[in-house]
Amino acid sequence: MQHTLIALVENKPGVLNRVASLFRRRNFNIESLNVGHTDRKDISRMTIVINSDEVDARKVEANLYKLVNVIDVHDVSTQPAVIRDLALIKVKAALDQRAEIANLASIFRGRIVDVAAESVIVEITGTEDKIESLVELLRPFGILEMVRTGQVAMLRGGYEPVRHTPGAGSNGHHPEEALEMD
């Protein structure tokens, strides 16, 4: 099954490399990985989609926590979440095909964002399924180029994030406390 994990990480050089290296080292397969800013300058947000069973998903979570720069990890797979992917699709389009393509795109609430003599670029935002459906419909025209951001996800309002790793999130104690340990 697909698991979508959200990781908040410190916005420091090399952190993406640490996360990617972890996936390679532990032999986890990433479906998609998206990194972006949050409202805080010092924190970035990663959306990680993996295709794995429950046990492996927990392993990924626990291993992410081993990285010093990872602040929080939660799993939104089993809760109501807004999940979006953005695609830009450059499609071969003769003059008389543009209208048809624009029509198709608009059915999916996509739109044409660039027009050239022989091609157009369609922009679409949505769930994976939706984007895939549009891609299939556009394929007969000839897809010249395509890029997708990978999924980004956010829990719907009113839901508490699920954290599986013990000690994670609010259960963990503060670093100052830890100093007293020794």
Place this chain on the structure above:
Amino acid sequence: MELSGAEILWECLMREGVEVVFGIPGGANMPIYDAMLKYPVHHVLVRHEQGAAHMADGYARASGKVGVAMATSGPGATNLVTGIATAMMDSSPVVFITGQVHAHLIGGDAFQETDVTGITLPITKHNYLVTRAEEIAQVVREAFYIARTGRPGPVLIDICKNAQIQKTEFVYPEKVELPGYKPPRTAPKAQLQKAAQMIKESRRPVILAGHGLLISRAYREMQELAHRAHIPVAMTLLGIGSMPASDPLNLGMMGMHGEAYCNLAIQNADLLIALGMRFDDRVTGNLKTYAPHAKKIHVEIDPSEVHKNVVVDLPLFGDLRMVLSDLLSYVEESRHDEWLDQIGEWRAESDSRDIIYWPDDGKLYTAHVIRSIWEATRGQATLTTGVGQHQMWAAQYYPFEEPYRFITSGGAGTMGFGVPSALGVWFTDKTRDVWVIDGDGSFQMTQAELSTIVQEGAKIKIAIMNNHFLGMVRQWQEFFFDSRYAATPLHGPDFIKIAEAHGIPARRVTKPEEVMDALRFADQTPGPVLLDFWVEKEEAVYPMVPAGADLHNMIRRPARERTTA
């Protein structure tokens, strides 16, 4: 006050209580070495950076303090790699400090530039690349904190040369702020009660005692648990010393070369209480048939270790010492006499095959030599080892009453660990009786450090179990490759001459009757000593669970008449 980055580094190391560092200088860390002269620290000049890493590691394991090793950029840093991986696999707190080329040269393949943080990313708990002097104080403070807390491990700091030279205001950071780093403390009460209940209900419990007990200094709590609930204790290779060998509840070492009765106890248990161990393949054998009747409680500080190899019934996350002392308030007294009688029977059967009870047949066996060393040192020595048969025999035939006395590379199995780690151990307490039980192959991997030992005047006894083979590999060839000895016969040098070239007194022993005399010689010699024991060439370590086989299906030593003569 304005200080150079190098001075700030030493200011911070002094505040961490660092008294000794191991390393080699070079172009990219010369400012650090130059600044060192102003500080009260002892620097041990090694002959190869791998040696520095193992020394710092041995120091850390024996003392629980953070060890420090230093190297220059490029080849200096890459020479540390084996040592870093060794420390990582065994959760040893070591801070590695490497020099790096000027920040503005990074990425340009400058002379002796190597991507050290890239190389060491998967073999460190964390690492840093420092490009400015202003970062040093904070980074060093964090590095030590990360290295010694939670599940300890190596942390590497790669410091650009310009950052060592630049001057800046020195402000020691009051506290460490790591929003993503939260070592766990103790487990919830309900879980502790559940664990106590499971212990109460069990009839055939076994404690699996791992390295975590030594790391978090929780062995006394474990012993209390064992005694109160009458639970026998099986130890991992690195858990050795957590239970006194003479304790009637001690089952000795588990796993591939564990005691047969110990493995049988695990396979027949109805409850395993795993404490600070990670169900490594060397201790479980075939996972499908591992302890099939047992419920499993796993106390672990690292959540990624739980359910990794063995799916357990009750994981308890936290620092072992805190979890165990909390758990003890719920555990009641009980007895498991029937269970211990059963184990006693298995034990008697094991003893009947034990080489230690063989009569003297004129041959020199490693097991006997190690037992003689135990006698000569009254069981009070600290041992370090290489990797191979001699390592397993040391684990089997030198019974330890105390923790932190058996220092060996477990997870990584790094040959060459013995000699340098012994020097690290010696620096934790110069009155310690430190012995290296080495193999002829392992010894040669880091024998250059003999001259470091001499330069430091360290009183270290080196006993080479010289079987003229890469013995452990030879044993596998004998058992699993029809005795085809591909690349395992070793034509070693004359170790006596090597020792003497270093000014180290040395003796060769080829017969059993010479052993005690040589050990007396070692005892009476004030400085380092080397003993070259020419042991039986083709002896095998028993029992042996072949890799991936069921833990109870051990290759056993053929039984032999026991005599008292």
